[in-house]
Amino acid sequence: MSLKNKRIGFGFTGSHCSYESVFPQLQHLMDQQAKVIPIVSYTVKNEDSKFGQSEDHIDKIESITKREVISTIQDAEPLGPKEPLDCMVIAPLTGNSLSKLANALTDNPILMASKATLRNRKPLVLGVTTNDALGLNGVNLMRLMSSKLIYFIPFGQDNPYKKPTSLVANMNLLVPTVEEALLEKQIQPLIIPYSE
Numbered sequence: 001m002s003l004k005n006k007r008i009g010f011g012f013t014g015s016h017c018s019y020e021s022v023f024p025q026l027q028h029l030m031d032q033q034a035k036v037i038p039i040v041s042y043t044v045k046n047e048d049s050k051f052g053q054s055e056d057h058i059d060k061i062e063s064i065t066k067r068e069v070i071s072t073i074q075d076a077e078p079l080g081p082k083e084p085l086d087c088m089v090i091a092p093l094t095g096n097s098l099s100k101l102a103n104a105l106t107d108n109p110i111l112m113a114s115k116a117t118l119r120n121r122k123p124l125v126l127g128v129t130t131n132d133a134l135g136l137n138g139v140n141l142m143r144l145m146s147s148k149l150i151y152f153i154p155f156g157q158d159n160p161y162k163k164p165t166s167l168v169a170n171m172n173l174l175v176p177t178v179e180e181a182l183l184e185k186q187i188q189p190l191i192i193p194y195s196e
Helices: 016-031 042-046 054-065 073-079 095-102 109-119 138-145 171-181
Strands: 007-012 035-040 087-093 124-130 150-152 167-169
Touching: 007 016, 007 054, 007 109, 016 035, 016 054, 016 087, 016 124, 016 171, 035 042, 035 054, 035 109, 042 054, 073 109, 087 095, 087 109, 087 167, 087 171, 095 109, 095 124, 095 138, 109 124, 124 171, 138 150, 150 171, 167 171
Parallel strands: 007 035, 007 087, 087 124, 124 150
Antiparallel strands: 124 167
Protein backbone atom coordinates (compact mmCIF):
# COMPACT_ATOMS: atom_id res chain seq x y z
CA MET A 1 0.00 0.00 0.00
CA SER A 2 1.21 3.50 -0.83
CA LEU A 3 1.60 5.84 2.11
CA LYS A 4 1.90 8.89 -0.12
CA ASN A 5 -0.09 11.81 1.31
CA LYS A 6 -1.42 9.69 4.19
CA ARG A 7 -1.72 11.81 7.33
CA ILE A 8 0.05 9.84 10.03
CA GLY A 9 0.25 11.08 13.59
CA PHE A 10 3.44 9.90 15.27
CA GLY A 11 3.54 9.91 19.06
CA PHE A 12 6.75 9.64 21.09
CA THR A 13 6.45 8.67 24.77
CA GLY A 14 9.21 8.59 27.36
CA SER A 15 11.07 5.38 26.52
CA HIS A 16 14.22 7.36 25.79
CA CYS A 17 16.36 4.28 25.20
CA SER A 18 14.21 3.36 22.17
CA TYR A 19 14.50 6.56 20.16
CA GLU A 20 17.51 5.52 18.12
CA SER A 21 15.54 2.55 16.76
CA VAL A 22 12.48 4.74 16.06
CA PHE A 23 14.09 7.70 14.27
CA PRO A 24 14.97 5.66 11.14
CA GLN A 25 11.35 4.48 10.90
CA LEU A 26 10.15 8.07 11.13
CA GLN A 27 12.48 8.86 8.22
CA HIS A 28 11.16 5.82 6.34
CA LEU A 29 7.62 7.18 6.60
CA MET A 30 8.85 10.50 5.25
CA ASP A 31 10.62 8.71 2.40
CA GLN A 32 7.28 7.10 1.55
CA GLN A 33 5.89 10.66 1.20
CA ALA A 34 3.54 10.32 4.15
CA LYS A 35 2.49 13.52 5.89
CA VAL A 36 3.82 12.84 9.37
CA ILE A 37 2.50 14.93 12.27
CA PRO A 38 4.84 14.54 15.29
CA ILE A 39 3.34 14.53 18.78
CA VAL A 40 5.27 14.24 22.04
CA SER A 41 4.34 13.52 25.64
CA TYR A 42 5.23 15.94 28.40
CA THR A 43 8.07 13.63 29.43
CA VAL A 44 9.64 13.78 25.97
CA LYS A 45 9.21 17.55 25.85
CA ASN A 46 10.63 18.30 29.29
CA GLU A 47 12.81 15.50 30.66
CA ASP A 48 16.48 14.83 29.93
CA SER A 49 17.95 11.37 30.48
CA LYS A 50 21.18 9.46 30.10
CA PHE A 51 20.04 8.81 26.53
CA GLY A 52 20.07 12.49 25.61
CA GLN A 53 18.63 15.93 26.14
CA SER A 54 14.94 16.57 25.49
CA GLU A 55 15.78 19.56 23.29
CA ASP A 56 17.98 17.37 21.07
CA HIS A 57 15.24 14.74 20.70
CA ILE A 58 12.71 17.41 19.74
CA ASP A 59 15.17 18.92 17.24
CA LYS A 60 15.73 15.51 15.67
CA ILE A 61 12.00 14.79 15.35
CA GLU A 62 11.33 18.20 13.83
CA SER A 63 14.30 17.88 11.49
CA ILE A 64 13.02 14.57 10.11
CA THR A 65 9.35 15.54 9.81
CA LYS A 66 9.89 19.18 8.82
CA ARG A 67 7.12 20.08 11.29
CA GLU A 68 6.96 21.52 14.76
CA VAL A 69 6.00 18.92 17.35
CA ILE A 70 2.57 19.02 18.94
CA SER A 71 3.21 19.14 22.68
CA THR A 72 -0.06 20.24 24.29
CA ILE A 73 -3.51 18.68 24.58
CA GLN A 74 -5.02 21.83 23.10
CA ASP A 75 -2.86 21.56 19.98
CA ALA A 76 -3.64 17.84 19.60
CA GLU A 77 -7.40 18.27 19.86
CA PRO A 78 -7.93 19.46 16.23
CA LEU A 79 -6.63 16.08 15.02
CA GLY A 80 -10.16 14.87 15.69
CA PRO A 81 -12.82 16.74 13.72
CA LYS A 82 -10.85 19.52 12.00
CA GLU A 83 -7.60 17.87 10.87
CA PRO A 84 -8.22 14.09 11.02
CA LEU A 85 -5.45 11.53 10.69
CA ASP A 86 -5.48 8.45 8.49
CA CYS A 87 -3.51 6.58 11.17
CA MET A 88 -1.95 7.28 14.56
CA VAL A 89 1.30 5.61 15.68
CA ILE A 90 2.69 5.56 19.21
CA ALA A 91 6.27 4.34 19.18
CA PRO A 92 7.78 3.91 21.62
CA LEU A 93 4.79 3.22 23.86
CA THR A 94 5.74 3.09 27.55
CA GLY A 95 3.94 0.97 30.11
CA ASN A 96 2.61 4.13 31.73
CA SER A 97 0.99 5.35 28.50
CA LEU A 98 -0.18 1.82 27.66
CA SER A 99 -2.00 1.69 31.00
CA LYS A 100 -3.59 5.10 30.50
CA LEU A 101 -4.69 4.28 26.97
CA ALA A 102 -6.26 0.98 28.06
CA ASN A 103 -8.18 2.76 30.80
CA ALA A 104 -9.40 5.70 28.68
CA LEU A 105 -7.28 8.37 30.38
CA THR A 106 -6.47 11.43 28.30
CA ASP A 107 -3.87 13.50 30.12
CA ASN A 108 -1.29 14.22 27.43
CA PRO A 109 -1.18 15.23 23.75
CA ILE A 110 -0.53 11.70 22.45
CA LEU A 111 -3.49 10.22 24.26
CA MET A 112 -5.70 13.05 23.02
CA ALA A 113 -4.59 12.41 19.42
CA SER A 114 -5.16 8.66 19.89
CA LYS A 115 -8.64 9.20 21.29
CA ALA A 116 -9.46 11.51 18.37
CA THR A 117 -8.19 8.97 15.84
CA LEU A 118 -10.23 6.12 17.31
CA ARG A 119 -13.29 8.36 17.45
CA ASN A 120 -12.84 8.90 13.70
CA ARG A 121 -12.72 5.10 13.22
CA LYS A 122 -9.11 5.16 12.03
CA PRO A 123 -6.32 2.78 13.07
CA LEU A 124 -4.01 3.19 16.05
CA VAL A 125 -0.61 1.43 15.79
CA LEU A 126 1.32 0.70 18.99
CA GLY A 127 5.03 -0.05 19.45
CA VAL A 128 5.31 -1.42 22.98
CA THR A 129 8.52 -0.88 24.96
CA THR A 130 7.92 -1.64 28.63
CA ASN A 131 9.46 -3.66 31.44
CA ASP A 132 6.06 -4.69 32.83
CA ALA A 133 4.07 -5.81 29.76
CA LEU A 134 3.95 -9.36 31.12
CA GLY A 135 3.56 -8.17 34.71
CA LEU A 136 0.95 -5.84 36.18
CA ASN A 137 0.46 -4.20 32.79
CA GLY A 138 -0.44 -7.52 31.17
CA VAL A 139 -4.17 -6.95 31.68
CA ASN A 140 -3.89 -3.59 29.92
CA LEU A 141 -1.93 -5.09 27.03
CA MET A 142 -4.59 -7.76 26.55
CA ARG A 143 -7.37 -5.17 26.72
CA LEU A 144 -5.77 -3.20 23.90
CA MET A 145 -4.98 -6.32 21.88
CA SER A 146 -8.65 -7.25 21.87
CA SER A 147 -9.84 -3.75 20.91
CA LYS A 148 -11.01 -2.85 17.44
CA LEU A 149 -8.88 -0.48 15.36
CA ILE A 150 -5.79 -1.05 17.56
CA TYR A 151 -2.83 -2.80 15.94
CA PHE A 152 0.59 -3.75 17.31
CA ILE A 153 4.07 -3.67 15.88
CA PRO A 154 5.30 -7.25 16.43
CA PHE A 155 7.06 -7.61 19.78
CA GLY A 156 9.12 -10.05 21.83
CA GLN A 157 10.96 -10.44 25.11
CA ASP A 158 14.16 -8.41 24.91
CA ASN A 159 15.82 -10.10 27.91
CA PRO A 160 13.70 -13.02 29.12
CA TYR A 161 16.04 -14.20 31.89
CA LYS A 162 16.97 -10.88 33.49
CA LYS A 163 13.73 -9.03 32.64
CA PRO A 164 11.08 -11.73 32.15
CA THR A 165 8.12 -9.31 32.09
CA SER A 166 9.65 -6.95 29.51
CA LEU A 167 8.45 -6.67 25.88
CA VAL A 168 9.91 -4.56 23.09
CA ALA A 169 8.49 -4.01 19.61
CA ASN A 170 10.70 -4.63 16.60
CA MET A 171 10.66 -1.10 15.21
CA ASN A 172 11.95 -2.33 11.85
CA LEU A 173 8.39 -3.60 11.32
CA LEU A 174 6.76 -0.23 12.04
CA VAL A 175 6.06 0.77 8.43
CA PRO A 176 4.72 -2.65 7.34
CA THR A 177 2.47 -2.62 10.42
CA VAL A 178 1.08 0.78 9.44
CA GLU A 179 0.47 -0.45 5.89
CA GLU A 180 -1.48 -3.45 7.18
CA ALA A 181 -3.37 -1.40 9.76
CA LEU A 182 -4.61 0.94 7.03
CA LEU A 183 -6.15 -2.19 5.48
CA GLU A 184 -7.63 -3.07 8.89
CA LYS A 185 -5.29 -6.04 9.32
CA GLN A 186 -2.91 -7.00 12.10
CA ILE A 187 0.51 -7.87 10.70
CA GLN A 188 1.54 -11.42 11.59
CA PRO A 189 3.21 -13.03 13.37
CA LEU A 190 2.60 -10.68 16.25
CA ILE A 191 4.77 -12.35 18.89
CA ILE A 192 8.30 -12.82 17.60
CA PRO A 193 11.79 -13.52 18.93
CA TYR A 194 13.19 -10.15 19.86
CA SER A 195 16.02 -8.78 17.74
CA GLU A 196 17.64 -5.35 17.57
